[in-house]
Amino acid sequence: MPSPPVPSRATPRPTTLRDVAEAAGVSIKTVSNVVNDHPHVRPEMREKVKAFIAQLDYRPNGIGRQLRQGRTGLVALALPDVTSPYYGELASTLVDAARGRGLTLLVEQTDGDLDREREVATGFPVRLVDGLIFAPQTLPVEEFQQRRDTTPAVLVGEYGEGSGVDRVTIDSVDLGDSAVRHLLEIGRRTIAFVGDKDPGTSRPPVVAQRVEGYRRALRRARLTFDPELLQPLAEWTRQDGFLGTTALLTARPDVDAIFAANDLVAFGALHALRRLGLRVPQDVAVLGVDDVEQAQYSAPTLTSIALDRSEMAEMSLRLLSDRLAGFDGPERLLTVTGHLVVRESTGG
Missing domain, CATH: 1.10.260.40 (lambda repressor-like DNA-binding domains)
Incomplete structure (x- = not known):
């Protein structure tokens, strides 16, 4: 049975x-x-x-109780690409800094896509959060000005001038100037910028500012600006840096220094130079931006303009916390400056 x-x-x-x-x-x-x-x-x-x-x-139910009190303790962080070393390190720093203030960060990846950035700006999918920290890449500033969502926001990066909201920006004009000045000081004269945008398209603020800094350093040194030394890239990735550098050196074998738009582009440039049989820095010096962790371990190690991500995180959260506490004054602007970290790729 x-x-x-x-x-x-x-x-x-x-x-x-x-x-x-x-x-x-x-x-x-x-x-x-x-x-x-x-x-x-x-x-x-x-x-x-x-x-x-x-x-x-x-x-x-903590969330329910917080909602009744008008707060969730949640802050949305919207970034283009959390797999990027720079944005990944920034996100990690922001998560730790927010935890110290009793806040929890919810991370949203936009991929720099216009429609997804619009969703973030209008409050979806970041509803039920107290605030927003946002690093847009493609959203027109005019659209952010017209957003109806009243969630307090802080914009991070070069984007957002005239947006009417608090910003933590990077002085990329000074950054570009510092990069090229260093390359000039070590005796280089044919300096390329790898990371421009295709001619005929408008430069995003981050690109426009770095090119302006590049040109300012050349003017100070009384060197003629050569637009052929601005190498356009589709994206700022290792692969694009590799392909762009290969094309650049094929057309301009006289280049003796590369100012890469970011460290990923610089890593791609280092690989391209090795494939072309060129020595770094003896034949071509290379300098990047962001000073991501890998810069200390590349071969050769990479000279880079370091951005203080801890400072950016504290500034962003301070501005947002003020708004959450009731501050309703005009928009505020805080600026982060970079500092040069010299390593082997420029002879350090």
Whole structure:
């Protein structure tokens, strides 16, 4: 005779306010008052209810309580690409800094896509958050000006002039100037910028500012600007840096230094130069931007303009915290400057 089936065990449900109230012999309102630390509860009643809360392992719905209080403790962080070393390191730094302020970051990746950046700017998919830290790449500033979402926002990066919201920006004109000045100081004269945009397309602010810094350093040195030394790239990746550098050196074998738009482009440039049989820095010096961790371990190690991501995180969260605390003044601008870290790729 077959054995009777063993009845399935129902998954235990979470303990509710009603469960605690019934066990303690009090009203649901009394339990709620204890959970929310209301002052008008007798001490002996408070201790009795707390004992049953512990015994039944009741866990209040923190999100629900925060929503009733008008705060969730959640902040959205929208970045183009969290797999990028720069943005990944920035996200990690922001997560740690936010935790220190009692905030939790929800990360959204936009891929620099216009429609996804529009969704973030209009409040989707970042609803139910107290604030937004956003690094747009393609969204027209005019659209951000017209956003209806009232969630306090801070823009990070070169984007956003005239947006009407708080910004933490990077002085990329000075950054480009510093990069080229260093290459000039080590005796280079035919310096290329690898990372421009295709002619005929408008340069994003980050590109336009770095090119302006590049040209400013050349003017100071009384060197003629040669537009052929601006190598356009589709994206700032290792692969694009490799392909762009190969094309550049094929057309201009006289290049003796490369100012790469970022470290990823610089890593691609180093690989291209090795494939072309050129020595770094003896034949061509290479300098990048961001000073990501890999810059210390590439071969040769990479000279880079370092950006203080801890400072950027603290600035962003300070601006956002002020807004969450009720500050309603005009938009504010904080600027991060870079500093040169010299390594083997420029002779350091």
